[in-house]
Amino acid sequence: MLNERMVALGTQRSVIRELFEFGKQRAAEIGAENVYDFSIGNPSVPAPDAVNETALKLIQEMNPVILHGYTSAQGDAGVRKMIADSINTRFNSSVGADNLYITVGAAAGLCCCLNGLCNPGDNVIVFAPYFPEYQVFIEGAGASMNLIPADIEAFQIDFEAFESALNADTKAVIINSPNNPSGAVYSEETIQKLAAILEDKSAEYGHPIYLITDEPYREIVFDGTVIPYIPKYYKNTLVCYSWSKSLSLPGERMGYILVPDEVEEQAQVYAAIAGAGRSLGYVNAPSLFQRVCAMCADMTADISVYETNKNLLLHGLRDMGFHVVEPGGTFYMFPRTLEADDVAFCERAKEYNLLIVPGVGFGCPGHARISFCVQTEMLKRSLDAFEKLARSYRS
């Protein structure tokens, strides 16, 4: 008898993947230029040249036995030191190599944190709209997900709903700002309020409630928006970072977990995360790209195109009558759908060769996600298709 949960996870294709496959099929039928694929969050700009140059230099100059050998399970010590220095310069913090655990992307970082923290019966709070894999990761760690409905006016936090959801079994809260799929950035005020509630409730229940902050989009922000450095606001914070989006390296699978000294019983928490990494086989992230990312940690790809795309799409959609909360970052927009049934809306969008993702899978029906990490020229052409879709609801 197989593990039925795993069979189910391995069999069901995600809605996003289904759309992506549909897009390929449609492109073969009518030409790729006539399909407006906004389904997937794959960066559309290349990694900076320095990434390839650094990789080549390392391959040419470093001892191959070391370069291609195992590193420490938690990542090479020199690499962790370089990343710690970069964090300290940017956030005026004082983290060291031993506060970091290198992972294959934020996905593995989240899994290590959740498996390290959770016991059966624990629950983890998530705010809608949310990255759907959270549920898979949380349940994989033996805990259950407690979903807080979205504040659809601003995609901040509905604090009343949040406070009533907290209980003695709450082990952790996951936040993701800038957010996939809404693009919302939590304001400093939101973070302060969240931190105050978590302090109070941790004291009331007699155990820490950890704040896991999932930050793959930290650098992709618009109009000079600043993302608060969360450990400064709440001591029991674990940061899951990734270079997938900022350096346009999703296929290289590189990120880290930061466990700051301020975390209560930091050494124990770090050990639990390292233990989870060991038990899941998430040890020794790829050696070459550990080094490349550490050496390029202060760079980003040319992410300015996302702001250009955001402005074009936002104004275009609003002119057509869509209700959209302006994204503060990421490359996602999450307009309200023109009928309550977001799945039906996205099906109708397909008739205009627009591939967008229903909000229901993100815990927020009545909306659709548009991934605007696409060529600007394609986005401009797609506006006509969006207009036709909107018009079909007017008539």
Ligand code: PLP
């Ligand atoms: N968290 C969020 C909110 C994401 O959008 C993604 C990827 O799209 C991830 C985590 C996983 O990122 P990584 O490629 O670093 O595993």
